[in-house]
Amino acid sequence: GENVEQHPSTLSVQEGDSAVIKCTYSDSASNYFPWYKQELGKGPQLIIDIRSNVGEKKDQRIAVTLNKTAKHFSLHITETQPEDSAVYFCAARAAGNKLTFGGGTRVLVKP
């Protein structure tokens, strides 16, 4: 089955700096890659996703890039703000409707 690795497990950045989280996947048939943000006391919320026919997607301060050949994808957050502090999960979908999640990255934005 699909296996998703996520790095780093924790990330501390200064407010205004950029943050980058990287994920690798194992199944070359995977074709959908969402990113979720989980704040304290809440469930994960979808923040951006990308399909395998696209190399990059942006939404304001967040962007995701996909390298199908290398089987890795990344989340980029620019001009970080304290409200970006949360746990972020990447995921990959291969067959069926099941998503396989990475282990999560705890992001702390220091004011």
Add this chain to the structure above:
Amino acid sequence: ETGVTQTPRHLVMGMTNKKSLKCEQHLGHNAMYWYKQSAKKPLELMFVYNFKEQTENNSVPSRFSPECPNSSHLFLHLHTLQPEDSALYLCASSQLGTGANYGYTFGSGTRLTVV
């Protein structure tokens, strides 16, 4: 109500108790999921239901019993749990089908403590 609603938000139960977790989705989705979230395994899939039919049981112990009476409701019945079952239990839903958005919508979870 919108999105995915889970009740109760918090639950403390003894090892001999029987309790149930409830999930309701108001999105018209046709697939629902139970996940267990703990420090050891951040997002661990437990069960998958497509069109009310269970399509996956990820080797979950029988002390967890899911029920999906219709595509909007999902239950997780709990009995004779162990302290290591203490975790956040998350419900999610999604839409199946060609061209559908594959993203999951999660509820806020039930924080379960087994004493």
